[in-house]
Amino acid sequence: MYGFESGINIKSASEIAIMREAGRLNRMTLEAVKAAIAPGVTTGELNEVAESFQRAHGVYSPFKNYDPGNGVPFPGSICTSINEVLVHGIPGDRKLKEGDIISVDCGTVYQGFVGDAAFTVGVGEISAKAQHLIDVTAKALEIATSLMVIGNRSGDVGAAIEEYVESEGYFCTHTYTGHGVGREMHEDPQLTNYGKRGHGFLLREGMTIAIEPMVLVGTRQTRVLRDRWTVVSKNGALTAHQENTIAVTKNGPLVLTSL
Ligand code: MG
Numbered sequence: 590m591y592g593f594e595s596g597i598n599i600k601s602a603s604e605i606a607i608m609r610e611a612g613r614l615n616r617m618t619l620e621a622v623k624a625a626i627a628p629g630v631t632t633g634e635l636n637e638v639a640e641s642f643q644r645a646h647g648v649y650s651p652f653k654n655y656d657p658g659n660g661v662p663f664p665g666s667i668c669t670s671i672n673e674v675l676v677h678g679i680p681g682d683r684k685l686k687e688g689d690i691i692s693v694d695c696g697t698v699y700q701g702f703v704g705d706a707a708f709t710v711g712v713g714e715i716s717a718k719a720q721h722l723i724d725v726t727a728k729a730l731e732i733a734t735s736l737m738v739i740g741n742r743s744g745d746v747g748a749a750i751e752e753y754v755e756s757e758g759y760f761c762t763h764t765y766t767g768h769g770v771g772r773e774m775h776e777d778p779q780l781t782n783y784g785k786r787g788h789g790f791l792l793r794e795g796m797t798i799a800i801e802p803m804v805l806v807g808t809r810q811t812r813v814l815r816d817r818w819t820v821v822s823k824n825g826a827l828t829a830h831q832e833n834t835i836a837v838t839k840n841g842p843l844v845l846t847s848l
C-alpha cells in the first residue's frame with residue numbers, strides 16, 4: 590500500500606491552523622442554513638443562505654461548479670438531500686415539509702484550504718424512527734472520530750462505523766466514502782464506512798480526513814437519478830448523513846469543522 594499512502598498530503602501545524610479556520614467558517618455556514626430550515630422553505634433558499642453567508646465572510650464553497658467528470662458541474666454551493674436522498678441533492682424549488690429529514694452538506698475554501706462537513710436534521714416534528722436514524726448516524730461519526738488517532742488504521746475506523754450502524758439495524762453505503770481534505774476537497778485517501786480492523790492505511794500525524802457516515806434503512810443499495818447527482822436509496826427508504834473534517838494530531842483527533 591506504500592504507493593497509495595505516498596499520495597496522501599500530510600499537513601503542517603500551520604496548514605492545520607488554516608484548515609481549522611476553514612472548518613469553523615464552514616460550520617458557521619451550516620449553522621446559518623440550519624437556522625433557516627422550516628416547513629415551506631425551498632432548498633434553493635437554503636443555498637442562498639449559505640452563499641450570502643460565505644460572501645459576507647470572504648469565502649466560497651468548492652461545491653459550486655464542481656465537476657467530477659460526469660458532464661454536469663454541480664450547480665449549488667450546498668447539497669440538500671431530503672428523506673430518501675442520501676447525498677448530493679441539488680438545491681432548487683423543492684419545498685421542505687413538516688416531517689421531512691434533510692441533510693445539508695457544505696464546503697468552505699479559506700486561504701486555499703477546504704473544510705467539508707454535513708448534518709442531518711428534521712423539519713418541524715419528525716417521527717421517532719426518523720430521529721433514531723439521525724441519532725445513530727451522528728453517534729457513528731462520534732465513534733469514528735474518537736478512533737482518528739496516530740497508529741490506528743482506516744479499517745479500525747470503518748469497521749467501528751459499520752458495526753455500530755448495523756447493531757442499530759441500519760446499513761452503511763459501500764459506494765460513497767469519506768476522503769482526505771486539504772487544498773482539494775477530495776484528496777487521497779478514501780475512508781470507507783466499513784473495513785477490517787488492522788487493515789487499511791495507517792493514521793499518521795498531519796492527516797486531515799473527512800469522515801462521513803451515510804446510513805440507510807433496509808438496504809445499502811443506492812442509485813443516481815437522471816440529473817447525474819442525486820443519490821437515493823434504492824428502496825426509497827429514509828437515509829441520513831453526518832460529516833466532519835478531522836485532523837490526526839499528536840494530541841488526538843481534532844475536529845476542524847466545529848465552531
Ligand atoms: Mg466529504
Ligand code: MG
Binds near residue numbers: 694705706707832
Ligand atoms: Mg461534504
